[in-house]
Amino acid sequence: MDEDYKVIDNYLMIKMPAEIDHHQSVDISKRADRYIVSKQVGNVVFDFERTTFMDSSGVGVILGRYRKISCFGGKVYAVNAGSRIRRLLLLSGLENIVELVEN
Amino acid sequence: MDEDYKVIDNYLMIKMPAEIDHHQSVDISKRADRYIVSKQVGNVVFDFERTTFMDSSGVGVILGRYRKISCFGGKVYAVNAGSRIRRLLLLSGLENIVELVEN
Amino acid sequence: MIEVTEKKDYRLVTNEMRLEFAAVSDNEAFARMAVAAFIAPLNPTLEELSDVKTAVSEAVTNAIIHGYGNRGRVTDRVQMNCELKGSILEVEVVDRGVGIEDVNRAMEPLYTTRPEWERSGMGFAFMEAFMDELEVFSEPEMGTTVRMYKKIGLGSWIVDEE
Amino acid sequence: MIEVTEKKDYRLVTNEMRLEFAAVSDNEAFARMAVAAFIAPLNPTLEELSDVKTAVSEAVTNAIIHGYGNRGRVTDRVQMNCELKGSILEVEVVDRGVGIEDVNRAMEPLYTTRPEWERSGMGFAFMEAFMDELEVFSEPEMGTTVRMYKKIGLGSWIVDEE
Ligand SMILES: Nc1ncnc2c1ncn2[C@@H]1O[C@H](COP(=O)(O)OP(=O)(O)O)[C@@H](O)[C@H]1O
Ligand SMILES: Nc1ncnc2c1ncn2[C@@H]1O[C@H](COP(=O)(O)OP(=O)(O)O)[C@@H](O)[C@H]1O
Numbered sequence: 001m002d003e004d005y006k007v008i009d010n011y012l013m014i015k016m017p018a019e020i021d022h023h024q025s026v027d028i029s030k031r032a033d034r035y036i037v038s039k040q041v042g043n044v045v046f047d048f049e050r051t052t053f054m055d056s057s058g059v060g061v062i063l064g065r066y067r068k069i070s071c072f073g074g075k076v077y078a079v080n081a082g083s084r085i086r087r088l089l090l091l092s093g094l095e096n097i098v099e100l101v102e103n
Numbered sequence: 104m105d106e107d108y109k110v111i112d113n114y115l116m117i118k119m120p121a122e123i124d125h126h127q128s129v130d131i132s133k134r135a136d137r138y139i140v141s142k143q144v145g146n147v148v149f150d151f152e153r154t155t156f157m158d159s160s161g162v163g164v165i166l167g168r169y170r171k172i173s174c175f176g177g178k179v180y181a182v183n184a185g186s187r188i189r190r191l192l193l194l195s196g197l198e199n200i201v202e203l204v205e206n
Numbered sequence: 207m208i209e210v211t212e213k214k215d216y217r218l219v220t221n222e223m224r225l226e227f228a229a230v231s232d233n234e235a236f237a238r239m240a241v242a243a244f245i246a247p248l249n250p251t252l253e254e255l256s257d258v259k260t261a262v263s264e265a266v267t268n269a270i271i272h273g274y275g276n277r278g279r280v281t282d283r284v285q286m287n288c289e290l291k292g293s294i295l296e297v298e299v300v301d302r303g304v305g306i307e308d309v310n311r312a313m314e315p316l317y318t319t320r321p322e323w324e325r326s327g328m329g330f331a332f333m334e335a336f337m338d339e340l341e342v343f344s345e346p347e348m349g350t351t352v353r354m355y356k357k358i359g360l361g362s363w364i365v366d367e368e
Numbered sequence: 369m370i371e372v373t374e375k376k377d378y379r380l381v382t383n384e385m386r387l388e389f390a391a392v393s394d395n396e397a398f399a400r401m402a403v404a405a406f407i408a409p410l411n412p413t414l415e416e417l418s419d420v421k422t423a424v425s426e427a428v429t430n431a432i433i434h435g436y437g438n439r440g441r442v443t444d445r446v447q448m449n450c451e452l453k454g455s456i457l458e459v460e461v462v463d464r465g466v467g468i469e470d471v472n473r474a475m476e477p478l479y480t481t482r483p484e485w486e487r488s489g490m491g492f493a494f495m496e497a498f499m500d501e502l503e504v505f506s507e508p509e510m511g512t513t514v515r516m517y518k519k520i521g522l523g524s525w526i527v528d529e530e
Contacts, residue, residue: 021400022429023393029486053400053418055425056490064486084418091497092490093478124238125267126231132324156238156256158263159328167324187256194335195328196316219442221392225402227385232409236385239405246401247394280381 005035012041016051020058028061033068042074045101049080058085059092066097077101108138115144119154123161131164136171145177148204152183161188162195169200180204221247221290229274229282229301237266237286244288245295248359257336258295258356262286264329265299265352271323273303273350293359297337299352306344313342383409383452391436391444391463399428399448406450407457410521419498420457420518424448426491427461427514433485435465435512455521459499461514468506475504 004015012035017024035041044065048054066076078089079101089098107118115138120127138144147168151157169179181192182204192201223244227233238259245258266284274282285300306312312319313334318327334340337354344350385406389395400421407420428446436444447462468474474481475496480489496502499516506512 019397021396021425022433023396025486026393053421053425055422055429056488056494057429057486059488059490060486063488084415088422088494091493092488122235124234124263125271126234128324129231156259156263158260158267159326159332160267160324162326162328163324166326187253191332194331195326216443219390221390221394222442223387223389223395223398225385225387228381228383230383232383233385235408236405239408240387240402243398243401243405246397280384281378 002031005031007035007039007041010042011045012036012039012043013045013047015047015049016054016058018050018052020051020054020061022055022057025057025061029064032061032065036065036068042069042072043077044069044074045077045079046081046098047079048082048085051082051085054085054088056088056092059088059094062089062094062098063092075099105134108134110138110142110144113145114148115139115142115146116148116150118150118152119161121153121155123154123157123164125158125160128160128164132167135164135168139168139171145172145175146180147172147177148180148182149184149201150182151185151188154185154188157188157191159191159195162191162197165192165197165201166195178202218291219289220292223288225286225288226283227286228280229270229284229303230278230280231267231270233284234263234267234270237284238262241286241288241297245290245358248290248293248295250358254356254358258297258358261333261336261354261356262297262299264332265297265354268329268352269299269301269303269350271325272320273301273305275304276323293357295356295358297354297356300349302349305346305348305350306342307346309342309344312344380453381451382454385450387448387450388445389448390442391432391446391465392440392442393429393432395446396425396429396432399446400424403448403450403459407452407520410452410455410457412520416518416520420459420520423495423498423516423518424459424461426494427459427516430491430514431461431463431465431512433487434482435463435467437466438485455519457518457520459516459518462511464511467508467510467512468504469508471504471506474506 006013014032046062062076077099081100089095109116117135149165165179180202184203225240241262242255242259269284287298289296311317313330315331316327318325333354337356339355341353387402403424404417404421431446449460451458473479475492477493478489480487495516499518501517503515
């Protein structure tokens with residue numbers, strides 16, 4: 001839902017859904033890009049507070065946003081990423097791409 | 104588990120499981136009857152506090168205990184029965200057999 | 207006699223699954239969780255979820271204990287076929303077990319052939335109470351098919367029928 | 369060539385289910401909930417549950433989007449067969465889609481033929497990471513079978529193999 005997307009200064013904050021699979025990912029990417037383009041945000045923050053499941057499709061969403069914004073110097077951040085999601089990011093080699101924000 | 108079965112005076116109190124289907128019912132009836140016989144209890148109290156699912160097998164458990172104890176003047180009671188379980192009991196015509204205890 | 211399998215018009219079907227599982231009592235819970243997961247995208251109410259799970263639990267339990275005589279063999283199979291046409295759920299539970307001699311009698315509330323297993327005789331009555339429609343096809347020695355329909359969620363009852 | 373179907377020794381099988389569903393993306397969640405419900409009686413740890421759900425989600429997603437080209441047709445079918453031998457889970461995900469030209473290459477981490485769909489190329493890598501064993505059988509134009517094994521819960525790894 002759109003209340004899960006908030007622009008604060010130069011940051012797009014996305015409250016990720018409970019389950020992030022291919023079905024959900026398509027929708028997240030589409031919405032995120034609409035904000036990135038229309039509000040000209042430079043950075044994206046993924047909030048995993050609610051997330052209880054993620055597969056490699058979620059990795060694709062993060063990588064895809066990174067590719068869109070990194071050429072303009074933007075960064076991607078992950079907040080509330082539990083040990084499971086950290087492990088998926090590590091396995092995918094995203095440790096140098098996603099900045100993990102400790103809570 | 105056996106901590107779900109307690110004898111207090113002449114009452115066997117059974118904490119019913121989260122899901123009461125045929126698979127579970129066989130076990131409940133067996134355990135209950137062991138207590139009824141060995142401790143000579145006259146009445147049975149079914150506590151549905153934890154129960155989120157019940158099908159007609161649960162009706163069979165209640166009826167079965169009723170048949171075992173009613174000839175000696177015993178009664179069966181239901182506590183913490185939510186609207187769903189009340190509806191199942193009503194549909195099965197158990198309203199005159201089971202005493203619903205309000206909490 | 208009513209044909210149990212007919213040619214399907216896939217233009218109306220929005221989702222479908224066919225599940226086959228061993229006739230063992232662990233799978234009673236499995237089957238109702240599977241149907242619950244299948245209808246989850248329709249955003250069913252809690253009551254609709256309970257209704258469907260109860261009806262499926264009754265039909266699957268019957269297949270396992272009556273159809274296959276409660277013998278717990280992994281090679282005895284129960285089928286559960288689910289289909290969505292918009293917001294209409296169709297569930298079919300099929301066994302190749304002993305079948306039912308007199309379906310009308312079997313469907314009477316409180317009628318059971320297994321009082322010694324503490325069956326209450328309320329299985330078919332619950333299926334009727336909690337689903338919108340119930341059909342039972344059975345033949346002795348051939349098996350039993352229970353077919354049930356229910357409208358889920360907020361959609362309207364729009365099944366084209368010719 | 370390795371045979372995908374072989375004669376089964378049912379003495380070792382403690383439970384089995386075969387699920388067939390439409391290749392639509394709603395069923396990614398459905399398939400992983402179904403496998404979770406199937407292994408529930410083994411009392412899996414939360415980590416084991418996540419591992420199995422992730423691996424199944426990868427395999428089923430691949431069948432839907434790569435095997436059947438993401439076209440969302442209800443008549444395209446994915447099969448998921450699950451079997452328990454004691455505490456060993458076997459999951460097989462089968463599609464009759466386009467198949468894979470070079471399986472070894474497909475299994476390399478980060479390799480994907482669909483960067484335009486933002487696939488990360490980590491699907492097979494996750495299946496390998498989260499399951500104990502992974503086998504992939506595929507033939508162009510015939511389809512793909514992914515078979516995975518994992519020991520669940522506290523039991524020991526006791527599969528007789530001849
Ligand atoms: N799948 C089936 N195969 C054979 N017999 C069945 C089947 N389902 C129901 N029956 C018969 O119908 C009777 C009534 O079924 P039901 O209303 O579900 O009550 P119950 O399961 O409590 O006996 C059963 O006792 C059984 O004789
Ligand atoms: N079921 C399948 N049918 C056809 N091709 C497949 C299938 N599964 C995987 N592939 C091929 O293998 C590649 C790698 O798969 P995977 O590691 O899961 O990564 P991804 O799904 O992110 O592309 C895919 O891009 C695709 O070309």
